[in-house]
Amino acid sequence: xxxxxxxxxxxxxxxxxxxxxxxxxxxxxxxxxxxxxxxxxxxxxxxxxxxxxxxxxxxxxxxxxxxxxxxxxxxxxxxxxxxxxxxxxxxxxxxxxxxxxxxxxxxxxxxxxxxxxxxxxxxxxxxxxxxxxxxxxxxxxxxxxxxxxxxxxxxxxxxxxxxxxxxxxxxxxxxxxxxxxxxxxxxxxxxxxxxxxxxxxxxxxxxxxxxxxxxxxxxx
Numbered sequence: 001x002x003x004x005x006x007x008x009x010x011x012x013x014x015x016x017x018x019x020x021x022x023x024x025x026x027x028x029x030x031x032x033x034x035x036x037x038x039x040x041x042x043x044x045x046x047x048x049x050x051x052x053x054x055x056x057x058x059x060x061x062x063x064x065x066x067x068x069x070x071x072x073x074x075x076x077x078x079x080x081x082x083x084x085x086x087x088x089x090x091x092x093x094x095x096x097x098x099x100x101x102x103x104x105x106x107x108x109x110x111x112x113x114x115x116x117x118x119x120x121x122x123x124x125x126x127x128x129x130x131x132x133x134x135x136x137x138x139x140x141x142x143x144x145x146x147x148x149x150x151x152x153x154x155x156x157x158x159x160x161x162x163x164x165x166x167x168x169x170x171x172x173x174x175x176x177x178x179x180x181x182x183x184x185x186x187x188x189x190x191x192x193x194x195x196x197x198x199x200x201x202x203x204x205x206x207x208x209x210x211x212x213x214x215x216x217x218x219x220x
């Protein structure tokens with residue numbers, strides 16, 4: 001995107017590596033949750049107006065590399081009233097017929113690899129995420145959740161926090177092995193990992209240039 005990793009505004013935190021599950025489905029899910037929470041807590045402590053959170057597997061539409069496209073998006077974010085903004089999401093065809101650009105939605109969706117949080121929502125979001133760590137898994141108010149599930153429940157309980165999403169999505173997660181969910185049975189077959197990795201790479205490049213994905217997928 002033309003953003004230097006050495007820019008003083010860019011922070012690459014160390015990934016938490018918890019020694020126990022603490023009621024989460026796996027240590028990886030717990031660590032992922034703690035990583036997002038830690039970033040948001042730091043943003044709150046630093047008094048940031050906007051915080052853009054990226055997981056390491058986020059990839060972007062090719063036209064988003066344009067400085068003009070980035071400036072237009074930032075201009076919209078400065079002009080609009082919002083609390084959370086997801087440049088990447090799994091809404092896909094559910095946004096068909098809606099205007100292009102950043103649009104408001106109250107639809108639930110997964111993915112938390114590319115999103116922004118405004119300071120107007122940050123305190124409430126951090127408080128809610130901390131509270132889910134104190135509640136058991138399956139609690140009706142949310143407890144021990146995947147981070148994207150926690151965001152869904154936070155939005156349901158804070159309807160006044162306006163959520164914007166990019167239409168179409170500007171980011172997806174690249175086709176690599178997930179550190180959270182682990183390898184699929186398909187990719188574990190003898191001789192298959194290299195073929196699967198190559199196919200994922202082709203799919204990602206096709207999406208970057210024209211937004212098309214394999215039939216049945218749910219990306220934007």
